[in-house]
Amino acid sequence: MVYGLQYFEKQREMIVDYLVMEGYLTDQYVIEALKRVPREEFVPENLRKYAYLDQPLPIGYGQTISAIHMVAIMTNELKPRPGDKVLEIGTGSGYQAAVLVEIVAKMNPERRGYVVTIERIPELAEFARRNLEKTGYIDYVKIIVGDGTLGYQPDAPYDKIIVTAGAPDVPEPLIQQLKTGGRMVIPVGNRFIQKLLIIDKTENGLSKKWGIECMFVPLIGKYGWRDGE
Ligand code: SAM
Numbered sequence: 001m002v003y004g005l006q007y008f009e010k011q012r013e014m015i016v017d018y019l020v021m022e023g024y025l026t027d028q029y030v031i032e033a034l035k036r037v038p039r040e041e042f043v044p045e046n047l048r049k050y051a052y053l054d055q056p057l058p059i060g061y062g063q064t065i066s067a068i069h070m071v072a073i074m075t076n077e078l079k080p081r082p083g084d085k086v087l088e089i090g091t092g093s094g095y096q097a098a099v100l101v102e103i104v105a106k107m108n109p110e111r112r113g114y115v116v117t118i119e120r121i122p123e124l125a126e127f128a129r130r131n132l133e134k135t136g137y138i139d140y141v142k143i144i145v146g147d148g149t150l151g152y153q154p155d156a157p158y159d160k161i162i163v164t165a166g167a168p169d170v171p172e173p174l175i176q177q178l179k180t181g182g183r184m185v186i187p188v189g190n191r192f193i194q195k196l197l198i199i200d201k202t203e204n205g206l207s208k209k210w211g212i213e214c215m216f217v218p219l220i221g222k223y224g225w226r227d228g229e
Helices: 005-021 028-036 045-050 068-078 095-106 122-134 172-177
Strands: 057-060 063-065 085-089 114-119 141-145 158-163 178-189 194-202 205-214
Touching: 005 028, 005 068, 028 068, 028 095, 045 057, 057 122, 068 095, 068 158, 068 178, 068 194, 068 205, 085 095, 085 172, 095 114, 095 122, 095 141, 114 122, 122 141, 158 172, 172 178
Parallel strands: 085 114, 085 158, 114 141, 158 178
Antiparallel strands: 057 063, 178 194, 194 205
């Protein structure tokens, strides 16, 4: 069976409305963005029909595209705004980056917001590049292959930083590369279960707030878990 554009649009509308109704989504920018990004273009071809099931889906190399409610909650907490420069660690499929681009760049292109996203697995970075190209987001995204726990100094400081893999602790370079007045959202815990940590960098230091429990694949790198640990 071939699933058409209207089928996916309807599914997208329904899941976003459900997330709003359940109270996961409150930020109007994030609601709009999630309604616009075609998630079916960011999953492997054979999983397209499951794109709007609210669960993580495999994207190869032992990695996943996060469940929609998790993208919704994290983006809602991050509060991206038009014109923001956002750093994402863990590009995966490119879906989260596309949601961010909708807000920081597409909603007001004159403000020149963009997303820098880092992925450690080159094949996934390539998968994300193709997905972002075919959906028209690529012009607003810099994809870097490497260890995201080091951040990306050339474009620092960032208004917002989002980490989409589970960390043992907050990588120090990411704190340094966050603007004063900026916000970071990062899952912190053990290799299997974490809690979202929301960090605001203020002139008086860091203010931290814990969010919901979550289960992310591990953040592997110098300031994350060791490979094979
Ligand atoms: N944000 C992605 C999306 O929208 O599809 C999902 C991210 S997936 C849950 C986590 C990703 O983080 C994986 O692709 C994994 O390879 C990547 N990753 C893990 N450690 C990393 C690191 N140190 N630097 C960059 N990427 C990393």
